[in-house]
Amino acid sequence: MPARHEEIADALRRAIGREEYTVGSRLPPETELAAQYGVSRGTVRQAVAALTAEGLIGSRQGARRVVLASRRSQSFAELRSFAQWARAMGRRATGRVVAQGYRPAGEEDAVRLHLSEGTPVLHVLRVRGLDGEPVLLERTVYADWISPAVESVPPHCPSVTQRLYEDTGLVVAYGEHVIDAVAAGARDAELLGVRRTSPLLRVRRVTTTREGRPVEWSDDRYRPDAVSFSVHNSTGNNALARRGAE
Structure with a gap:
């Protein structure tokens, strides 16, 4: 169960996403938020700190917190799943497994997942969507211990991350992301409903547990008309963000 400050942070994210607090507007004072949620000012301060770290809000010369970005952006510092990001935007996440099977770990699998070459690992090709529209292909290789x-x-589970947490208690705590662009091949084009050679945004990621144990590595390919990435810079925060289409 999430801590109270995490619940309040989620509630504020949703409110920003619904534009109850628009970009440039100020959040209510800590005392008002504490009364609204029935918590101490310290708990509110923790929730606000999380949103500040994400680049959603900031402060101006000690004044009340100002909304800097819409919840359509999701900082990669949060390590939120695709389904969690979709829900925060008020969208419905969908998922469909296209292919799944075990293969011996190759050199790249072994390096990324800290395994011996030849170890059986699970490969999954999954199409992810927003409100039923395909926007992402995930080619994921899972470590042998979680496979x-x-x-x-x-196969149609909208959030594998949430399901694994519910079934096994797995918490994915850390991630590394490498972003570039690739051209859609024939299969990618068919699954995403785009023309062959269309540009796709690719995110290659490795996620691990709190103890640093690799869980998965994945080659994720996004339709660029549905998702983009941006960076919010400040002296204390340089968070990369995933954004929905405008």
Whole structure:
């Protein structure tokens, strides 16, 4: 169960996403938010600090917190799943497994997942969507120790991350992301409903547990008309953000 300050942070994110607090406007004072949620000012301060770290809000010369960005942006510092990001925008996340099976770990699999070459690992090709519209292809390789749990996840499950947490208690705590652009091949074009050779935004990521144990590595390819990436710079924060289409 999330801590109270995390619940308040989520509530404020949703409010910003619904534009109850528009970009440039100020959040209510800490005392008002504390009364609204029935918590101490310290708890509110923790929630506000999380939004500040994400680049959603900031302050101006000690004044009340100012909204800097819409919740359509999601900082990669949050390490939120695709489904969590979609829900924060008020969208419905969908998922569909296209192909799934075990293969011996190759050199890249072994390096990224800290395994011996030849170890059986689970490969999954999944199409992810927003409100049923395909926007992302995930080619994910799961470490051998988590693969059996992934196999039991229903093929149309909207959030594998949430399901693994519910079934096994797995918490994905850290991630590394490398972003570039690639041209859509024939299969990518068919699954995403774009023309062959269309540009796709690719994110290659490795995620690990709090202890640093690799969980998965993935080659994710986004339709650029549905998702973009931006960087919010400040002296204390340089968060990369995933954004929905405008």
